[in-house]
Amino acid sequence: MKRSFQAMLLAIVALACSSHRVTASVPVGNPNFDAAATSVRRLLGELVTADTTNPPGNESRAVAVGVKRLEAAGIPFEVTEFAPGRENLVARLTGDGSADPILLLAHTDVVGAAGQDWSVPAHEITERGGFLYGRGVNDDLGMAAIELEVMLLLKKAGVPLARDVILAWTGDEESGGAGVQWLLANEPDSIQAELVLNEGGGIVLGRDGAPARIQLQTAEKTYQDFTLTAYGPTGHSSVPLGDNAIYRMSRALSRVGRHRFPARLLPVTRANLAARASQEEGGLADAMRALAAAKGSLPSAALEVADRDPILSATLRTTCVATLIQGGTRVNALPAEVVATINCRILPDESIAQVEAELIRIINDPEIEIASDGEFGFAAPSPLSGPGPAAIAAAAAEMWPGLPIVPFMSRGATDSRFLRAEGIPAYGIDPLALTEDDGRRAHGIDERIPADGLRPAVEFLYRVVIELAAKR
Numbered sequence: 423m424k425r426s427f428q429a430m431l432l433a434i435v436a437l438a439c440s441s442h443r444v445t446a447s448v449p450v451g452n453p454n455f456d457a458a459a460t461s462v463r464r465l466l467g468e469l470v471t472a473d474t475t476n477p478p479g480n481e482s483r484a485v486a487v488g489v490k491r492l493e494a495a496g497i498p499f500e501v502t503e504f505a506p507g508r509e510n511l512v513a514r515l516t517g518d519g520s521a522d523p524i525l526l527l528a529h530t531d532v533v534g535a536a537g538q539d540w541s542v543p544a545h546e547i548t549e550r551g552g553f554l555y556g557r558g559v560n561d562d563l564g565m566a567a568i569e570l571e572v573m574l575l576l577k578k579a580g581v582p583l584a585r586d587v588i589l590a591w592t593g594d595e596e597s598g599g600a601g602v603q604w605l606l607a608n609e610p611d612s613i614q615a616e617l618v619l620n621e622g623g624g625i626v627l628g629r630d631g632a633p634a635r636i637q638l639q640t641a642e643k644t645y646q647d648f649t650l651t652a653y654g655p656t657g658h659s660s661v662p663l664g665d666n667a668i669y670r671m672s673r674a675l676s677r678v679g680r681h682r683f684p685a686r687l688l689p690v691t692r693a694n695l696a697a698r699a700s701q702e703e704g705g706l707a708d709a710m711r712a713l714a715a716a717k718g719s720l721p722s723a724a725l726e727v728a729d730r731d732p733i734l735s736a737t738l739r740t741t742c743v744a745t746l747i748q749g750g751t752r753v754n755a756l757p758a759e760v761v762a763t764i765n766c767r768i769l770p771d772e773s774i775a776q777v778e779a780e781l782i783r784i785i786n787d788p789e790i791e792i793a794s795d796g797e798f799g800f801a802a803p804s805p806l807s808g809p810g811p812a813a814i815a816a817a818a819a820e821m822w823p824g825l826p827i828v829p830f831m832s833r834g835a836t837d838s839r840f841l842r843a844e845g846i847p848a849y850g851i852d853p854l855a856l857t858e859d860d861g862r863r864a865h866g867i868d869e870r871i872p873a874d875g876l877r878p879a880v881e882f883l884y885r886v887v888i889e890l891a892a893k894r
């Protein structure tokens with residue numbers, strides 16, 4: 423009798439959760455998020471201590487930490503080696519197959535801390551003043567730990583799933599993405615999904631320490647370097663000649679420096695401006711509103727205001743900037759060769775070939791060689807609506823009613839570009855809420871996260887996954 427009453431109660435709770443998800447206060451499975459936060463804290467400590475500085479990576483150390491948890495929980499997983507000492511970890515909770523899987527993605531390599539003047543040891547966690555300090559706590563070991571914890575919670579609660587929930591810890595994100603590329607090339611089925619949740623966006627804390635908005639990353643600019651080479655006749659510097667490789671290159675570079683690629687709005691940047699206008703004040707807010715509402719060409723007065731903000735200006739257009747130069751051999755010899763690097767960040771609907779053609783046109787000197795360096799990978803934006811954004815909005819509404827969700831295009835790149843290129847929509851949504859200032863510590867000195875942020879982070883990601891994958 424008691425059992426059947428419980429079953430009835432559970433059925434009512436489940437019904438309430440499925441029909442009124444926005445107001446559901448008890449998440450499906452009713453996990454203990456305080457205990458989960460403690461568990462994440464321990465896991466994160468082990469991951470930071472594993473020191474997966476890339477290069478060389480040593481991601482197998484982080485994978486071993488994850489494997490211990492998965493084995494103990496009885497969650498099936500696979501470890502794949504993409505280079506010596508470098509591994510990916512893929513785990514899967516199986517649903518009933520009525521919907522396609524979702525993928526929780528994070529990378530386990532971190533950027534080196536050598537030569538950086540940290541105030542605490544970089545490769546262990548130090549708690550100080552309410553923050554957890556350590557290399558990777560934000561980028562991206564925190565998300566890796568939270569995703570794994572969510573897998574453990576789902577398994578423990580026995581939540582019936584409509585879809586498989588896949589966890590992938592990949593290596594080498596910080597220098598090219600060899601880990602995820604290996605999986606896509608060799609075991610694409612292991613991470614095939616309807617959508618992926620990854621780093622690249624997330625919950626932004628305001629000055630008061632409360633969530634101010636969610637930056638939902640749906641697109642990334644394309645990274646591309648170009649090498650320019652100028653040649654000139656050599657000889658004794660006591661006899662200058664009309665043609666000089668350094669002067670030729672300096673003319674080319676100043677043309678690139680003066681050029682501004684045209685400002686354009688993509689659906690993601692238009693939505694971004696519209697949402698941000700309500701959070702800004704004064705002239706900048708007016709300019710954002712005018713740009714977001716513009717049909718056809720962008721209003722020049724508003725554009726002028728926006729362009730005064732370097733970050734906003736870079737969001738509106740493709741940018742190319744000189745970053746390296748090398749030339750000449752001796753102080754008293756005419757230079758035979760000058761080589762310069764132009765680093766471009768390209769709007770994701772524009773091709774590398776288009777930008778190369780534009781550089782050739784701007785430089786307007788057939789004697790300057792222009793070559794694109796390697797291919798970094800690029801992909802079209804993910805849709806602004808659909809199951810991913812809907813689930814994120816629903817989970818956010820449960821935890822932080824009224825919190826604005828701002829679509830967002832990264833100027834940098836993550837592993838998402840490889841999945842988007844395969845047609846898998848990817849959403850940058852790190853569940854760890856950070857201030858913008860703390861967000862900028864990634865790759866830098868004294869990387870940190872708020873210690874009390876782990877609990878809401880686990881709860882938020884758990885709710886998102888429940889929205890997407892729990893059986894209704």
Ligand SMILES: [Zn+2]
Binds near residue numbers: 529561562595621
């Ligand atoms: Zn990262």
